[in-house]
Amino acid sequence: MSDLKELFREKAELVAAKVTNIKSMEEAYAYAANYVAEKNPCELLIPSSPSAPQPEFAEEKIMAAPELSDEQYAALAKECEAKGVKLIKDGMRGYMAGIDAGFTIADAGLIETGSIVQQSNGEELRLATMVSEVHVAVLPASKIFEDSIAAEKLLLELMSGVAYTAFITGPSRTADIERTLAIGAHGPLELHILLLED
Amino acid sequence: MHNAENLKEYREDMQEALDNEFLRKSMDAFAVGYRENRAKAFAGIDERALIKKIADCKDYAVKNNAALMKQFTEEAEKRGVHVHQAKDAEEANRIIAEIAKKNNVKKIIKSKSMTSEETLLNHYLEDENLNVVETDLGEWIIQMRHEGPSHMVMPAIHLSRYQVQDLFSKRTGEKLDSDPVKLTKVARRELRRDFADADMGISGANFCVAENGHIGIATNEGNARLTTTAPRIHVAIAGIDKLVPKLTDALTALKALPRNATGQALTSYVTWIGGANECAIGEDEKKEMHIVFLDNGRSKIAEDEMFSQIFRCVRCGACANVCPVYRLVGGHKMGHIYIGAIGLILTYFFHGEEKAKNLVHNCINCGACKSICAGGIDLPGLIKELRARINQDNGMPIETNLLGKVLKNRKLFHSLLRFGKWAQAPMKKGPYLRHLPLMFMKDQGFRSFPSIADKPFRDRFSEIKPMVHNPKHRVALFSGCVQDFVYPEQMEAAVKVMARHNVAIDFPMDQSCCGLPVQMMGEKQATIDVAKQNVDAFEGTNCDYIVTLCASCASHLKEGYAELLENEPGYKAKVERFSAKIIDFSSYAHDVLGVSADDFNKSSEKVAYHASCHLCRELKVVEQPRNLIEMAGDYAPSAEEDVCCGFGGTFTVKFPELSSTLLDKKLTNIEATGAKRLVADCPGCLLHLGGGSNVRNNGIKVTHIAELLAENLK
Structure with a gap:
């Protein structure tokens, strides 16, 4: 198992994901709340008023965690509260200008490409993982596969009905100007993967 | 976009591109960097096996397109998707515009779609007074510049950071830095409101998976995820060639697509959408989702035995990345909308012969594209065939016709070459011609032309033929026209090397030009006629190997002849024997003679x-x-x-x-x-x-x- 974790970490880091080993969900909550508390304020990509200065920064720290169980959400909310971070789980359409972080639990990890698989059927989760500056995803080590083909059965299950499924490989990026790599295009500027020993 | 009326105008376009110093430098850096990145990305992967798998899957999909369409449609409709089929670009555009009007759409955001470039969708929608915003950074840039893409995955590769800086500065009204990273942040900020405000999102699709009605979209920027999430309506446009039977087929193709496109193991996002997903602002909190399948000539290509392989294309753009001509002139000059080698071919089928007739000549037949194509498409072979088809439709240009006629008659051809020796006498200077007659001279001064040898190899052979008793094997030489009449000394050198190794050497006198030059000009019948002549010339020689010192002849004789003659009565077995014996000189000396x-x-x-x-x-x-x-x-x-x-x-x-x-x-x-x-x-x-x-x-x-x-x- 630890081999798979190391192989996954190696590939994910190649695509600029930040990978951290954790032993419990509590560690994940603390990590996320801390990171958001300490990061620079979120840049608001839609001006709050026509006269707002550019760039404009948010005054409060916000994290969204749309699809946690009530229990998980309460635990994360407690950590956030202690750090002065506002935690939300819905209403993402009101935050299109950007938030600090989106917190999710990934459905699978793919070693070959260092990707996470994130079922994104819920709109709140989709937006939370796109308009956030940092996407923090917990990846249970038991869900690491060699590659997408090895994970085919799981993928087909995820896609069995009306579905929206994402492979996410590092933060958003582009090289459209002079082929110069720029991290952070329309999606998150950072992807943090918390590898959970389970 | 390619608008030259004739080859002369097209050549002027070339010169204009060559004079663009930024383009040249940037393309050079790209060509060199790409090769390294691609090699790294494929390290540890059995590339040939992967390409074969993709090709087989796509070939199956072409043959079963109708069944896959039916299955996909059923699965997608089950998931609440409206599936449309458009026979041509006009119909696809009209369907999309009608969806927009019916739903009172004002603003449309788009993620990258080459298929929508093919139909000129943006123009159509803008004419309908719809506000269309491209969100892929490169596409957004060229949209503001009113240009087409110059590369299938890097549409603004022809522009410098300074040009983008000026463009973005004008847009924002402030003087911006030229740093590409900072300019990217400007696009991130400028486009977010468009994502939030848009009523409709249009995307392409890299894959349409029949077994579960899903589409798959690969992007790096995350714009496809936003385009298909934020607005209340999503329309995907895809060619019918994007259908694959199973998810695993798409996953397999995804192993090659980004690696071949940009040297990435995978794009930052692969988005799989199966149906009308949750959407807070949609009716019943559901997204309205449409898929428009575009035919535009595709089903006709599917029936074409030779050209149906172009359906294997995954639109990675790698054929441009390695093309020495693309590297010199860029995508705007080497394609109409689709660019690179595949672009030359797709232009013919999607945009017509008129747009393609100049483009198809701009292939140097170096095979670089074929060697890396993710679908294993024989791109140079198809381009040669297109030249033949265009010639057939329009009548041969007179010089092609003439050369074809001359080559078919070996004695006439060789007499002309012998005559050349006398005709060149006043111009000869050492091994080169001092100057060329005017008709040949035009724009060819960058290299000297060799003079025709005093005595061709065929006349020298009997004097140098080695006498061998109990030879270890028998060789017949194929000289090709250049070595026979211009460089006989090369052939003599080869004979000298072989003579040391106790092999019998023969030179069948009825051999002629291999035929590649006329094939390059699109003269199909002459190509077949000289092929037959050469096969017949060697049929009676009882040799073990046919050695040629010309790599081009060797590849044409070995790889090309079998296909050329497969339908010629009485030649199938003969050409198989012939091709099997063909070997190039280096391989022969190294592997067969075993020189050390x-x-x-x-x-x-x-x-x-x-x-x-x-x-x-x-x-x-x-x-x-x-x-x-x-x-x-x-x-x-x-x-x-x-x-x-x-x-x-x-x-x-x-x-x-x-x-x-x-x-x-x-x-x-x-x-x-x-x-x-x-x-x-x-x-x-x-x-x-x-x-x-x-x-x-x-x-x-x-x-x-x-x-x-x-x-x-x-």
């Missing part, structure tokens, strides 16, 4: 090597010539050894500007090694490289590898 260092007095001369396209890519002969050079001399590797020298037979006549630029690059790399000797395995390359060196006066002696070996034999 012991055969030579290794000289200290530094020797550079040019890897001829048809040898290193078509015949995949890589190690043998380099090992041979090292046995006889001091091998000096040069940069980009396997990039085309710019000859390309008829290409050098049609596009002298491009041909001479490629030659300059090649010779600059060779000169940088300090070697004063350059060898290659192909007389066409040697003619080009030797003539160019003569004009540059660089003191480099250019010879066939056989001559290097013969000189240094013990």
Whole structure:
């Protein structure tokens, strides 16, 4: 198992994901709340008023965690509260200008490409993982596969009905100007993967 | 977009591109960087096996397109998707505009879609007074510049950061920094409101998976995820060729697509959408989702036995990435909407013969695209076939017709070559012609032309034919026209090397030109006629090997003849025997004769090597010539050894500007090694490289590898 974790970490880091080993969900909550508390304020990509200065920064720290169980959400909310971070789980359409972080639990990890698989059927989760500056995803080590083909059965299950499924490989990026790599295009500027020993 | 009326205008376009210094520098850096990145990305992967898998899957999908469409439609409709089929671009655009109007759409955001470029969707929607915003950074840039893409995955690759800086500064009304990272942040900020405000999102689809009605979209920027999430309506447009049976087929193709496109193991996002997902602002909190399948000539191509393989294309753009011509002129000059090698072909089918007739000539037939195509498409072969079809539809140009007629008659052809010896007498200066008659001279001054030899090889052979008793095997030589009449000394050198090894050598006198030059010009019947003539000439020789010193002839004889003659009565078995015996000189000397260092007095001369396209890519002969050079001399590797020298037979006549630029690059790399000797395995390359060196006066002696070996034999 630890081999798979190391192989996954190696590939994910190649695509600029930040990978951290954790032993419990509590560690994940603390990590996320801390990171958001300490990061620079979120840049608001839609001006709050026509006269707002550019760039404009948010005054409060916000994290969204749309699809946690009530229990998980309460635990994360407690950590956030202690750090002065506002935690939300819905209403993402009101935050299109950007938030600090989106917190999710990934459905699978793919070693070959260092990707996470994130079922994104819920709109709140989709937006939370796109308009956030940092996407923090917990990846249970038991869900690491060699590659997408090895994970085919799981993928087909995820896609069995009306579905929206994402492979996410590092933060958003582009090289459209002079082929110069720029991290952070329309999606998150950072992807943090918390590898959970389970 | 390609608008030249004729070849002359098209050549002027070429010159304009060559004069664009930024484009040239940027493309050079890209070509070199891409090769390294791609090699890294494919490390540890059985590339050939992967490509074969993709090709097989796509071939199956083409044959079963109707069934896959039915299955996909059922699965997608089950998931609440409206599936539309459009027979042409106009109908696809109309369907999409109607969806927009019916839903009172004002603003549309788009993620990247080549299919929508193909239908000129943006123009159509704008004419309907809809506000359309491209959100892929490159697409957004070219949309503001009112240009088409110059690359399928990097649409703004032709622009400098300064041009983008000016564009974005104008847009924002402030003076911006030219740093691409900062400019990207500007796009991130400028476009977010559009994502939030748009009523409709339009995306393409890399895959349409029949078994579960899902579409798959690969992007790096995350714009496709936002485009398909934020607005209340999502319309995906896809060619019917994007259908694949199973998810695993799409996953397999995804292993090659980003690696081939940009050298990435995978794009940042792969988005799989199956149906009308949750959408807070939609009716019943559901997204309205449509898929528009575009035919636009595709089902006709699917029935074309030869061209149906173009459905294997995954739109990675790699055929442009490695194309020496694309590297010189960029996508706007090497395509109409689709660019690169596949673009030349797709232009013919999607945008018509008129748009394609000049473009199809701009392939140097170096095979670089074929060697890396994710679907294993025989791109240069198809381009040659298109030339033939266009010629057939329009009547042959007179010079093509004439050459075809001459080549069909070997005696006439050879008489003309012999006559050339006398005709050139007043112009001859050493081994080169001092000046050319005006009709040949135009724009060809960048290299000297060799003179025709006093005595062709066929007349010398009987004098040098070695007498052998109990030979270990029998060889028949195929000389090709250039070595027979221009460079007989190359053939003599080969005979000298072979004579040491107790082999019987024959030279069948009825052999003629291999036929590749007329094939390049699109003269199909003459190509078949000379092929038959050559097969017949060797049929009675009872040889074990047919050795040729010309890589282009070798690849045409070995790879091309079987296909050319497969439907000719009585030739199937004959051509199989013939092709099986064909071997290039380096492979023959190295692998069959087994020459070794012991055969030579290794000289200290530094020797550079040019890897001829048809040898290193078509015949995949890589190690043998380099090992041979090292046995006889001091091998000096040069940069980009396997990039085309710019000859390309008829290409050098049609596009002298491009041909001479490629030659300059090649010779600059060779000169940088300090070697004063350059060898290659192909007389066409040697003619080009030797003539160019003569004009540059660089003191480099250019010879066939056989001559290097013969000189240094013990």
